[in-house]
Amino acid sequence: MNRRNFITGAATIAGGALLTRLAPTAIAAEPGTAAVSTGKTEPFNPGGLGYKPVITPNGVTLPWKMVNGVKVFHLVAEPVTHEFIPAMEGHPSLVAECWGYNGRVHGPTIEAVEGDHVRIYVTNRLAAATSVHWHGVLLPSGMDGVGGISQKAIQPGETFKYEFTLKQHGTLMYHSHHDEMTQMQLGMIGLFIIHPKNPTSPPPDRDYAFMLSEWKIEVGARRPDPNEMTDFNVFTLNGRSFPGTAPLVAKVGERVRIRIGNLSTMSHHAIHLHGYYFKVVATDGGEIPEAGQWPETTVHMPTGSTRTVEFVANAPGDWVMHCHMLHHVMTQMGHQFGNMIGIKTDGLSEKIRKLVPGYMAMGQDGMADMGEMGMAWPPNSLPMVGGRGQYDYVTMGGMFTVLKVREELSANGSDPGWYKSPPGTLAEVAPEADLKRDGIELPKDLPRTAALRTRKDDVWCGTPPAKPTLLAKNEINGRIKLH
Numbered sequence: 001m002n003r004r005n006f007i008t009g010a011a012t013i014a015g016g017a018l019l020t021r022l023a024p025t026a027i028a029a030e031p032g033t034a035a036v037s038t039g040k041t042e043p044f045n046p047g048g049l050g051y052k053p054v055i056t057p058n059g060v061t062l063p064w065k066m067v068n069g070v071k072v073f074h075l076v077a078e079p080v081t082h083e084f085i086p087a088m089e090g091h092p093s094l095v096a097e098c099w100g101y102n103g104r105v106h107g108p109t110i111e112a113v114e115g116d117h118v119r120i121y122v123t124n125r126l127a128a129a130t131s132v133h134w135h136g137v138l139l140p141s142g143m144d145g146v147g148g149i150s151q152k153a154i155q156p157g158e159t160f161k162y163e164f165t166l167k168q169h170g171t172l173m174y175h176s177h178h179d180e181m182t183q184m185q186l187g188m189i190g191l192f193i194i195h196p197k198n199p200t201s202p203p204p205d206r207d208y209a210f211m212l213s214e215w216k217i218e219v220g221a222r223r224p225d226p227n228e229m230t231d232f233n234v235f236t237l238n239g240r241s242f243p244g245t246a247p248l249v250a251k252v253g254e255r256v257r258i259r260i261g262n263l264s265t266m267s268h269h270a271i272h273l274h275g276y277y278f279k280v281v282a283t284d285g286g287e288i289p290e291a292g293q294w295p296e297t298t299v300h301m302p303t304g305s306t307r308t309v310e311f312v313a314n315a316p317g318d319w320v321m322h323c324h325m326l327h328h329v330m331t332q333m334g335h336q337f338g339n340m341i342g343i344k345t346d347g348l349s350e351k352i353r354k355l356v357p358g359y360m361a362m363g364q365d366g367m368a369d370m371g372e373m374g375m376a377w378p379p380n381s382l383p384m385v386g387g388r389g390q391y392d393y394v395t396m397g398g399m400f401t402v403l404k405v406r407e408e409l410s411a412n413g414s415d416p417g418w419y420k421s422p423p424g425t426l427a428e429v430a431p432e433a434d435l436k437r438d439g440i441e442l443p444k445d446l447p448r449t450a451a452l453r454t455r456k457d458d459v460w461c462g463t464p465p466a467k468p469t470l471l472a473k474n475e476i477n478g479r480i481k482l483h
């Protein structure tokens with residue numbers, strides 16, 4: 001099977017399997033048109049809030065209005081056509097039919113203040129019953145939103161009213177608590193931020209909020225598979241996969257807070273930030289006293305929890321923030337390969353091509369070159385690995401974003417572009433003179449860099465050339481040697 005057939009074949013098989021598996025759950029029956037969520041960041045800021053609103057990258061804040069002293073919100077549970085990644089760098093977008101709230105996956109961030117009396121209407125525009133649980137919020141039992149235990153399920157077409165007074169502050173969440181596996185795995189989750197009534201310290205300069213989640217979307221399929229138990233292949237920050245994730249920005253010296261919630265179906269995540277150490281200052285159970293905070297560079301995110309970390313952005317640069325569970329920074333196709341590492345494929349492609357036109361061995365040096373070999377992408381899929389950085393291809397995707405810290409930023413906080421390292425602070429090929437000066441002796445049998453660097457030009461896939469005659473440089477010997 002050549003690379004192209006591998007992809008399209010996988011898509012066909014996966015699509016069929018998906019249909020078979022989803023048929024009994026009747027997900028197809030959806031009233032109305034799906035709303036479309038595109039991941040544009042739109043902070044809700046009515047002014048005069050008395051608090052500094054959080055920023056939900058690629059997300060929005062749920063609007064509210066005051067009615068006789070009550071803060072009134074309205075959530076609409078509905079089908080949502082969600083874009084996990086826009087079309088970019090010649091790669092198609094990944095769009096899937098999900099379920100969410102108010103035209104978003106995930107739902108808009110709810111923001112309120114400790115002491116607020118909130119009334120939250122929930123309208124069910126799905127074909128299935130639902131309910132909403134306010135994760136970590138201290139409230140009367142009958143407002144807890146567990147279908148069957150704390151309330152009747154909200155039937156299609158019904159609108160329920162939740163009403164309670166916020167007794168605490170912190171980073172909390174909301175999610176469906178009816179047919180949880182299906183509904184949460186299709187996207188029915190969101191953040192619920194409660195600001196302190198009497199803050200003991202000034203708010204941070206930047207207050208970011210993320211929701212982590214995981215999905216199974218077969219290559220080429222339009223519908224996430226909510227029955228998946230272990231083999232997730234799309235990992236998201238606020239419903240987006242890198243390079244579709246908006247960067248975080250901060251000015252040098254600013255205090256940055258990052259609130260992270262995890263409502264992944266099965267996975268914990270290990271969120272790692274480069275360039276800094278931070279302190280975990282709160283969980284969804286409340287603030288951690290200063291004496292109990294310790295420095296970390298990675299925060300463990302159990303599913304069903306939130307963690308809030310803070311640091312001072314004192315080092316300019318482009319610093320990545322990503323899950324350190326490495327399958328969570330791969331994408332749909334990155335999980336489906338046999339292990340080719342170390343296998344000598346010299347001449348293999350050429351010989352198999354006589355049987356299977358267009359065949360090309362791959363993966364023998366790892367997955368890093370998968371992103372840039374110019375393959376014909378299957379429609380509606382994620383890039384093989386990451387996206388293009390300023391120096392080279394980024395070999396991570398999925399649960400991955402970039403913190404961009406600069407001396408100066410534009411007033412609207414837009415993406416400042418790539419960081420330009422000052423002279424002498426960028427890793428590069430070691431000059432001959434330096435090697436000599438420092439007595440560094442190089443091994444004799446080094447791989448030929450030129451061959452490695454031009455690998456992408458040596459191979460073809462996607463639209464085959466008229467005459468498939470080109471050979472990779474390492475195939476010239478025509479040997480097949482497996483070990």
Ligand SMILES: [Cu+2]
Pocket residue numbers: 267268269270323324325328399
């Ligand atoms: Cu992870």
